[in-house]
Amino acid sequence: MSDLLIASRDDFAPIRRLSKPPIAEAVLDLRVLPGDGWNPQTLKDEILKELPIYSKKIEEGREIVYTVSLDGTQPKEQRLGCAGYKLTSDDGNHVVQFNKAGFVFNRVREYQDWNLFCDEARTLWTIYCKILNPQVIKRIGVRFINQMVAKETPFS
Numbered sequence: 001m002s003d004l005l006i007a008s009r010d011d012f013a014p015i016r017r018l019s020k021p022p023i024a025e026a027v028l029d030l031r032v033l034p035g036d037g038w039n040p041q042t043l044k045d046e047i048l049k050e051l052p053i054y055s056k057k058i059e060e061g062r063e064i065v066y067t068v069s070l071d072g073t074q075p076k077e078q079r080l081g082c083a084g085y086k087l088t089s090d091d092g093n094h095v096v097q098f099n100k101a102g103f104v105f106n107r108v109r110e111y112q113d114w115n116l117f118c119d120e121a122r123t124l125w126t127i128y129c130k131i132l133n134p135q136v137i138k139r140i141g142v143r144f145i146n147q148m149v150a151k152e153t154p155f156s
Contacts, residue, residue: 022146023111028121029141031102035133038100040082046131047085047098051124054087054096061086061099096124103128 047054063083067076084099097104105121128134 017113021111022148023144024109024147025143025145026107026111026117027141027143027145028105028117029102029139029143030104030125030137031139031141032132032134033136033138034100035135037133040084043098043131044085047087047127050127050131051087051096053090054094061097094120098128098132100132 061083062079063081065078067078069075083101084097086095086097088095093107093109095104095106095108103125105124107117107120111117
């Protein structure tokens with residue numbers, strides 16, 4: 001599962017490098033069918049062991065389900081506990097989420113190129129697979145969030 005094939009930019013036509021690329025954030029989102037044996041504490045311990053450069057900022061995501069009925073009775077709340085962890089690299093450039101239902105990797109500033117993005121994503125995905133052993137990938141999403149600054153000119 002960890003040998004996810006991500007096409008290299010070298011497989012496509014050459015591109016020119018922009019001195020100030022508009023990409024403010026790049027995101028790889030993999031939704032999975034989780035493996036057996038979900039244990040949030042073991043996950044946290046393994047993450048801290050495997051990813052020391054992400055150890056300063058780790059946040060727990062909680063899963064809560066609300067059930068609302070049409071007959072007017074009070075909504076029911078079911079707290080399902082830890083859904084996963086969100087980690088930020090010490091330099092603040094990468095954010096990764098290790099969740100029961102998926103893996104998300106973000107490059108949040110200073111995006112350089114697809115190959116560097118893929119290399120870091122592949123490294124983190126391999127660790128995710130080692131720890132959580134997902135059964136299958138159900139969905140792959142890639143997003144780029146652009147920020148384009150325009151000169152201020154008055155409208156007439």
